[in-house]
Amino acid sequence: MSDLLQVTNITAGYGDGPAILDGARLTVEPGKVHCIIGPNGAGKSTLLKAICGMLTIRKGDVIFKGERLNGLRPDQILRKGICFVPQERALFPKMTVRENLRMGGYVLNDAKLRDRRIDEILERFPVLRERADQHAGTMSGGQQQTLAMARTLIVKPDIVMLDEPSLGLAPKIVQEMFDIMKMMSQEGVTVLLVEQNAMMGLKNSDWGVVLDLGRTLFEGPAEAVLADPRIQELYLGGRKVA
Amino acid sequence: MTDILQILILGLALGGVIALMGSGLSLVFGVMRIVNLAHPSLIICGAYVSYWAFKLWGLDPIATLPIAALIMAAIGVLLYRLMFESQAKSARYSEMTVLLTFALAMIVEGFLGAAFTNTQRVTSPEYATDAFFIGSLFIPKGQLYAGCVSLAIIGALTLFLNYSRLGYAIRATTQNREAAELLGVNVNLISMIAFAIGIGLAGAAGSLVSFVFSFFPAKQWEWIAMLMSVVVLGGMGSVLGTVVAALLLSVIAAFVGTWVGATWSTMTFFLALFVILLIRPQGLFGEKPELA
Numbered sequence: 422m423s424d425l426l427q428v429t430n431i432t433a434g435y436g437d438g439p440a441i442l443d444g445a446r447l448t449v450e451p452g453k454v455h456c457i458i459g460p461n462g463a464g465k466s467t468l469l470k471a472i473c474g475m476l477t478i479r480k481g482d483v484i485f486k487g488e489r490l491n492g493l494r495p496d497q498i499l500r501k502g503i504c505f506v507p508q509e510r511a512l513f514p515k516m517t518v519r520e521n522l523r524m525g526g527y528v529l530n531d532a533k534l535r536d537r538r539i540d541e542i543l544e545r546f547p548v549l550r551e552r553a554d555q556h557a558g559t560m561s562g563g564q565q566q567t568l569a570m571a572r573t574l575i576v577k578p579d580i581v582m583l584d585e586p587s588l589g590l591a592p593k594i595v596q597e598m599f600d601i602m603k604m605m606s607q608e609g610v611t612v613l614l615v616e617q618n619a620m621m622g623l624k625n626s627d628w629g630v631v632l633d634l635g636r637t638l639f640e641g642p643a644e645a646v647l648a649d650p651r652i653q654e655l656y657l658g659g660r661k662v663a
Numbered sequence: 664m665t666d667i668l669q670i671l672i673l674g675l676a677l678g679g680v681i682a683l684m685g686s687g688l689s690l691v692f693g694v695m696r697i698v699n700l701a702h703p704s705l706i707i708c709g710a711y712v713s714y715w716a717f718k719l720w721g722l723d724p725i726a727t728l729p730i731a732a733l734i735m736a737a738i739g740v741l742l743y744r745l746m747f748e749s750q751a752k753s754a755r756y757s758e759m760t761v762l763l764t765f766a767l768a769m770i771v772e773g774f775l776g777a778a779f780t781n782t783q784r785v786t787s788p789e790y791a792t793d794a795f796f797i798g799s800l801f802i803p804k805g806q807l808y809a810g811c812v813s814l815a816i817i818g819a820l821t822l823f824l825n826y827s828r829l830g831y832a833i834r835a836t837t838q839n840r841e842a843a844e845l846l847g848v849n850v851n852l853i854s855m856i857a858f859a860i861g862i863g864l865a866g867a868a869g870s871l872v873s874f875v876f877s878f879f880p881a882k883q884w885e886w887i888a889m890l891m892s893v894v895v896l897g898g899m900g901s902v903l904g905t906v907v908a909a910l911l912l913s914v915i916a917a918f919v920g921t922w923v924g925a926t927w928s929t930m931t932f933f934l935a936l937f938v939i940l941l942i943r944p945q946g947l948f949g950e951k952p953e954l955a
Contacts, residue, residue: 473845498849505845513838524835527828528847 425451426472426503426580431481433471440479441467444544444636449580450545450628453572454602454612458619459632460655465615466508468632469582473505486579502579508588511635514558518549518568525572538575546571550558552585563594570601574610581605583614587621599625619656623647631655665799670917672802678913679810680871684781686817686892687864693837693900694857695806696757697747700764702865703886704771709735709869710878711779711785717873724786725812728870735866738903739859742767745857747898751851768883775880786873809871815916816867817906820860824902833857885929898949907947 426449434440442464449455466616470476472483474495483490490498495505513521526535537579543550548564549571557568566586573581576658583602587595602625616622623629629646631638633655639646644654688702713724713729746763750756785791791805824830835843836853844850871877893912897904912935920928939946 475841475845494849495844496849499845499847507841507845510839511842511845513835513842515838516834520831524831524843524846527832527835 425480425486426450426613427482427484428468429482429484431468431471431483432474432479433467434479435467435476438639440635441588442471442635445471445481445632446637447630447640449611449613451579451611452606452609454606454625454640455611455614455628455630456622456626457615457630457632458622459638461617462634463632464635465632466492467586467635469505469584469613469615472498473503473582492496496528499576499578502576504571504573504576504578504580505582506569506584506586509582512557515556517554518544518560519553520556521568522549522572522575526575526577534576538577542574544573562590563597566590566594566598567601570598570605577609580611580613583612585615585617586606587616587618595621619652620647666921667802671914672800673806674914674917675910676802676806676810677875677917678910679813680806680868680875681889681893682869682909683813683864683871685890685897685905685909686820686902687768687861687868688890688899689860689894689897689902689905690820690864691861692894693902694833695747695760695854697760697858698757698764699861700761700887701767701771701862702764703883703890704768704775704880705735705738705862705865706869706872706886707775707878707880707883708738708771709866710784711775711869712866712874713870713873714786717788718900723788724870725808728812728867731870732863732867735869736859736863740855740864742862743855743858748851748855751768751854766912768887772880772883775900779880781879781881783877783879784873785877788874791874805874809875812871813868814906816864817902818846820902824868829853829856887930888930888936892932895936895944896939896946898946902950904948906945914951 426447428445428447430444430446431442432440432444433442445464445468447468457468459465467476469480472490474490474493474497478491484497485501485503488501500522513524516524519539522539523535526538529535543553546567549568552560552564557565560568570581570583570586586598589614590598602614606612614622623643626643628640628642630640631646631652638655639649684706688699691697691699709731712734713727716722716727716730717724721846729783746767747760790808793804795804795807824834832843832848832853833856833866835846835848836850836857840850893909894905896912897906897908912932916931917929920930
């Protein structure tokens with residue numbers, strides 16, 4: 422199968438600061454759930470931010486469908502088909518659920534198409550339909566995360582990148598979030614997520630990527646990564662992480 | 664009873680104008696976290712546009728309001744590019760803008776003083792000194808017209824912010840700049856447009872102010888305190904809050920002015936600012952300050 426997205430040994434950091442990523446690589450195959458794991462400070466979130474254009478890539482390439490994305494702005498990368506949901510504060514708290522969805526379709530020029538897709542999403546997620554006219558900031562954590570994920574579907578992206586979608590949610594709700602991701606991938610939307618809880622993330626994914634100190638240690642099928650002794654070492658070994 | 668109604672009417676009409684004066688300040692703060700201390704000096708610029716158009720060519724200040732608004736909006740674009748765009752990534756952006764706009768206020772005042780002297784001016788179309796009489800009530804036409812035009816402009820602004828695509832983008836940028844950018848909003852461009860609209864509103868307010876109050880370049884210092892108290896009470900960045908606060912404070916000031924003494928009327932605003940900051944710093948419609 423051909424790669425949808427390929428990240429080759431990139432170096433990136435914030436502003437003029439030190440490089441957070443140095444030698445990070447990644448392959449993304451269409452229609453699968455990919456999980457990036459690694460200890461705190463490994464550069465997991467930074468990698469997603471570099472792909473979506475929020476950070477300048479100093480070295481290496483991000484290739485999407487054979488096209489180089491380096492140097493493009495986030496709005497340009499979104500139009501190419503990569504959607505990024507940042508950690509926690511992804512919504513507009515004082516806008517209603519419907520208004521948030523409408524912002525999700527901001528790049529669509531066809532208002533009718535946008536409204537039709539908003540209706541489709543409200544149809545598919547009853548929890549959002551019931552709260553369509555409620556301010557997003559007044560919903561529970563799980564409902565907010567559902568909205569943030571559902572909102573990406575309005576532009577029918579190729580890849581949805583999620584930064585710790587399980588953060589601060591109860592275990593039962595976390596499973597619901599993974600179920601939504603699975604559903605998305607079955608419909609052909611490729612998912613790339615960062616997960617703090619490595620075991621849970623890998624159990625719910627097809628592909629695993631292990632990051633440490635800004636570089637990719639190894640990647641492979643999720644079961645294989647889960648069984649890899651190096652994982653045990655990384656998480657349970659004696660090395661202290663600041 | 665008639666007295667109370669009379670004071671209420673006068674307070675509300677003036678409150679409408681003050682609401683328009685404050686709405687641009689609030690919008691600019693909401694979207695860009697710029698505390699624009701130069702806002703009143705830019706209102707005075709707008710006032711001069713309508714003043715001279717009336718003085719030289721006899722043009723009605725309400726008719727020249729769109730022109731004053733457009734001229735000031737264009738100046739807003741220039742100011743944004745010159746002063747704020749390059750600072751946008753600075754971590755101390757808000758503090759920096761306070762100093763920058765303070766300097767701008769002094770520069771504008773100096774420029775206006777040199778060009779037009781510090782003489783008190785007031786545009787005097789016929790209705791500015793006329794009034795409607797209903798029974799024993801009188802409603803000054805100038806204040807009534809200015810109040811109504813102000814509220815109509817704010818109404819249009821609200822519709823624009825709530826229903827247009829650009830309005831959505833501006834609100835989204837206000838609430839969560841990063842998320843807006845990730846959804847495809849060009850936040851720099853939106854910031855510039857919002858700033859231009861804010862300064863355009865200052866120009867529009869200036870046209871109305873020019874026949875409601877007398878003005879001169881240094882008048883800005885009195886207005887900045889008045890507008891800050893309105894914007895703070897309303898909740899920094901909330902246009903609706905600004906309107907409610909302006910009407911409320913203006914009515915209170917009108918009662919204080921009548922029952923306590925005219926000199927105490929302006930004090931209402933300063934005292935309110937002080938009390939609000941102590942008791943409810945997030946204002947009526949603002950959010951509680953977040954701990955970053």
